[in-house]
Amino acid sequence: MTKVHIVKAVYSRVGGFSKEESAALVDLVFDTIKETLGRGERVKLTGFGNFALRDKQARRGRNPRTGEEITIDPRRVLVWKPSARLRGEVNDDEASDT
Amino acid sequence: MTRSELVEAVAARGEITRQRAEAVVDAILAAMSEAMQRGESIEVRGFGSFTIRPYKSYQGRNPKTGASVEVQAKRVPFFRVGKELREIVNAGRHHPLVDP
Numbered sequence: 001m002t003k004v005h006i007v008k009a010v011y012s013r014v015g016g017f018s019k020e021e022s023a024a025l026v027d028l029v030f031d032t033i034k035e036t037l038g039r040g041e042r043v044k045l046t047g048f049g050n051f052a053l054r055d056k057q058a059r060r061g062r063n064p065r066t067g068e069e070i071t072i073d074p075r076r077v078l079v080w081k082p083s084a085r086l087r088g089e090v091n092d093d094e095a096s097d098t
Numbered sequence: 099m100t101r102s103e104l105v106e107a108v109a110a111r112g113e114i115t116r117q118r119a120e121a122v123v124d125a126i127l128a129a130m131s132e133a134m135q136r137g138e139s140i141e142v143r144g145f146g147s148f149t150i151r152p153y154k155s156y157q158g159r160n161p162k163t164g165a166s167v168e169v170q171a172k173r174v175p176f177f178r179v180g181k182e183l184r185e186i187v188n189a190g191r192h193h194p195l196v197d198p
Contacts, residue, residue: 001133002142025114034183037186040193040196042099076190092135
């Protein structure tokens with residue numbers, strides 16, 4: 001599935017939006033999530049999962065190819081934790097209504 | 099940001115009603131969840147990709163009692179952040195983490 005399929009789902013399920021409007025709205029949803037995460041704010045989507053941010057400290061690492069020692073810069077990373085409901089749904093079990 | 103705050107933001111920025119924005123967010127998340135239920139992976143350019151990772155069953159232990167238990171085979175959804183979003187997140191490092 002790519003964004004094209006997501007746009008089609010919005011177009012056919014919501015109704016009343018043109019294909020162009022549907023595409024713009026899908027972009028708007030993903031852009032809003034991206035910008036929120038860019039401000040350091042996590043995004044919690046009930047029933048789907050949470051996008052959380054973690055600050056990682058600098059650490060010593062090694063280039064696995066050359067063995068050369070390098071410093072890995074401090075950085076902020078994004079992690080996604082699927083909701084219990086989604087985890088249940090992908091396994092088709094009763095956990096889907098928790 | 100919660101799901102309803104996302105709906106409000108989309109309504110305001112897209113100049114549509116809250117009800118319409120909610121239907122859009124619901125349709126997106128439902129379509130993605132259904133794809134993952136079918137075992138399909140999802141790729142959203144600039145955002146990231148979702149894949150379903152299969153795990154085989156294995157003999158585990160109840161950490162409290164030490165009893166041996168069989169952990170069933172399962173499928174777990176997994177997200178890999180896309181390049182653009184990874185850079186957006188890291189460039190925002192100077193912002194304090196909100197509700198971490």
